Every structure is written in structure tokens, then in C-alpha cells.
Amino acid sequence: MSEIAQITSDSLAAVLENLETEAPIELDLSTNIFDAVDSFAIVDLLLETEGRIEAVYGRYVPLADETIFDAEKSPLKNWATWNAYVEKCIAA
Structure with a gap:
């Protein structure tokens, strides 16, 4: 696991x-955190x-930027995308 993936997970x-959730969140590269939590x-x-x-x-x-809470564009709609987004922010 990369350092960034470790930080995000x-x-x-x-x-x-x-957080109290109705069902546990199964984390894999396609997990949609945006829809799973408030x-x-x-x-x-x-x-x-x-x-x-x-x-x-x-x-x-x-x-945080203008896409985080955007229902269509949020990088949190896919765990792999979130990791890539965080890596991009660190590199900037």
C-alpha cells in the first residue's frame, strides 16, 4: 500500500x-464515500x-475545493479517484 493510500485509509x-452507519462500509478502489456518509x-x-x-x-x-461536495464531480465518488486527488494535491 502506498503512503498516500495508507494516509487516506x-x-x-x-x-x-x-460514525454510526447502518451497514459497515466495504472499502475497495470503487467505493463511493460521497454517497456512503453525510x-x-x-x-x-x-x-x-x-x-x-x-x-x-x-x-x-x-x-477542499469546489468539487468535494459536487454530486457529479466529487473525487470521493470513487476511492481510487480520491487517492489520486490527494496525491495531486500533495504534489502541487
Whole structure:
């Protein structure tokens, strides 16, 4: 598992620990987090991921943009896309 995939999956696990869902979320590369959780959990995921990135890379990397909450364009609609998005943000 890549370092970014580890950061994102650890971040999601931390958010899900505090979230009551009707059914557990099965995480694979096609998992749609956007539809699986509410907007508060998405904000928590952004903050958790940003915090972990800062701890690992030593700098703050903002992840929120105009697509995060867009029902059609959100990178959270596919876990592989989310990982690629986070990697792109770190590289920028």
C-alpha cells in the first residue's frame, strides 16, 4: 500500500470509528464515500486527512475545493479517484 493510500485509509477508519452507519462500509478502489456518509463525515474526513498529511509531510495541504461536495464531480465518488486527488494535491 502506498503512503498516500495508507494516509487516506487510516483517515477514513478514524472518521468511521465515530460514525454510526447502518451497514459497515466495504472499502475497495470503487467505493463511493460521497454517497456512503453525510456531509459532516466528509468534512471530518477532509480534516483528518489534512492533519495526517501535515504530520507526514511537514506542511499543510488543503484538500477542499469546489468539487468535494459536487454530486457529479466529487473525487470521493470513487476511492481510487480520491487517492489520486490527494496525491495531486500533495504534489502541487
